Amino acid sequence: MNQNWAEWAIKHKQVVYFFAVLLTVMGIYSYFILGRQEDPSFTVKQMVVSAAWPGATAKQMEMQVTDKIEKIAQTVPDVDYITSYSRPGVSVVNVYLKENVSAETTKLRWQEVRNLVSDGRRSLPSDLYGPYYNDHFDDVYGNVYAITSDSFSYEEMRKVASKIKDRFVQVPDVKKVELLGVQPEKIYIQIDNAKLAQLGMSVDQLAAVIQAETSVTPAAMKHDGQSNIYLRLTGIPDTVKNIENLPVSGNGRTLRLGDLAAVKRGYADPAEPKMYFNGKPAVGIAISMVDGGNNLKLGENLDKTIQEIRKDLPLGFELNQVLNQPQVVKNSINEFMESLIEAILIVLVVSLMTLGRQSGYVISVCIPLVLMCSMVGMYMAGIDLHKLSLGSLIVALGMLVDDSVVVVEMIETKINEGWNRIKACSFAFESCAKPLLTGTMITCVSFMPIAFAKSNVGEYAGSLFTVITITLMSSWLVSATVAPVLAHEWIRPKDGEVSPAAAKPKSPDPAVPSLENNGENPMYQSGFYVLFRKLLNWSLLHRIAVILITLCVFASTLLLGKLLKQEFFPASVRPELLVEMNLPEGSSLQA
DSSP: OOSOHHHHHHHTHHHHHHHHHHHHHHHHHHHHHSOBOSSOOOOOOEEEEEEEOTTOOHHHHIIIIIHHHHHHHTTSTTEEEEEEEEETTEEEEEEEEOTTOOHHHHHHHHHHHHHHHHHGGGGSOTTOEEEEEEOOTTOOOOEEEEEEOSSSOHHHHHHHHHHHHHHHHTSTTEEEEEEESOOOEEEEEEEOHHHHHHTTOOHHHHHHHHHHHHOOOOOEEEEOSSSEEEEOOOOOOOSHHHHHTOEEEETTEEEEHHHHEEEEEEEOSSOOOOEEETTEEEEEEEEEEOTTOOHHHHHHHHHHHHHHHHHHOOTTOEEEEEEEHHHHHHHHHHHHHHHHHHHHHHHHHHHHHHHOHHHHHHHHHHHHHHHHHHHHHHHHHTOOBSHHHHHHHHHHHHHHHHHHHHHHHHHHHHHHTTOOHHHHHHHHHHHHHHHHHHHHHHHHHHTHHHHHOSSHHHHHHHHHHHHHHHHHHHHHHHHHTHHHHHHHHHOOOTTOOOOGGGGSOSSSSTTSOOHHHHHHSGGGGSHHHHHHHHHHHHHHHTHHHHHHHHHHHHHHHHHHHTTSOOOSSOOOOSSOOOOOOOOOTTOOSOO
């Protein structure tokens, strides 16, 4: 490199100190404002198109609804495959896109599905309910609460849960709140056919009468000169008693509906999916977080809201927490942070023990500074703290220390050989900068296929490449600027300051110290260097054997690698159990 960065940094050390402190402050700030998640966000490339046609058989649903929706969906670009099933009165079509479709394109494709199916609505049965679309599978409901009661009904639990839902919606970082296990109420009318026949009415005629009496229609409007006053009819039957009192006329007679049929209120049959908490019927409240939100902050805000809600909760109701993802995220991040801190301490201790006190101090400053630069880079790149990003830091930790260690050790070696401190720092940059940069770039490029893979893996694990690249490039920059400045200030010759006359190297070429000089230096007479020199000499004398041993080891790793089980990520260790039961068609869940 034409410009010697180390020499420039030493001459402008105030500028280096300023930016080092600035990056440290920015890194600490970035760490606290980064989003917290258990896993990185990714797009689920699946849409469910469903429709209902009460009274239709499974065959009718397949022929007149499912097949038509499938054919329409097949015309959408980037569709990978389609699955569907039809059962009496219900049609469900699952549309899957190819893995190489981006998140932005996925949204466009789902809109095309909506538009095309809506355009083809005329070819579907006129009394069909739907189609309905669901493509929000990436909404993770990480916080779930359950309302239970020993003495109140589902509907009363739903009303309480609905009020709590309204309060949760106002909590910061909350994206969506849904109720689970709600059993919709319906009013059932069981007709006495004998009495109905006496009136000379059919079931369809009676249904038309009930519909006319219960329909909501505009009445009138009165204008008083200044404003319009809308007139509405009251007494619309919305209770069992009011419906029983509906007048029904036939054969010159008028009877109450309650005289012809049994009217009662009940829940939908067959029942909607139910929720139980500790064996008790419950109504769930599921909460999802906004994209890029902080799970820990969300958990704190929800805890405060829960404390206020419990104070106002009516007697006879209990509010229990079923799922607490913020706590899981907190434990996960704490576990990774503990591993990261332990790794940092191990590296620092080993550096102090092997490099000596002076060099160890320099390394002790460089490592945290690199991590702070990584936090700033993650914030600018929009990467949250999760398993992948924290794991990337741990992976990079073993490599990020290499640059500073190589530079600092070279500086210390030259200073102990009698070099001037500035010249030693300058020589360390000239001799190490390009090789270290090349090694750093090769390491970063090795993770590039994951980031640029057009698949779900690339979207999920793309931050691995980004974080490692940011960290290692920050390490190289710190080793080229900050490390020489600190080494110039802190590292001194072990035998005291050397005079300028002794600063001239004995080797004719300063960049290639002679073997005799290395042998005379007490640093190279330690047990480690003596053992290493013997191993190096043996390897040079037995070159063919070394090459053969290397090839054998490489071949062995290829053979043994086939015995390893392959999985992209290990199974989750969360204490949760998901049980799936496949029942025969037509089975009752209540049974």
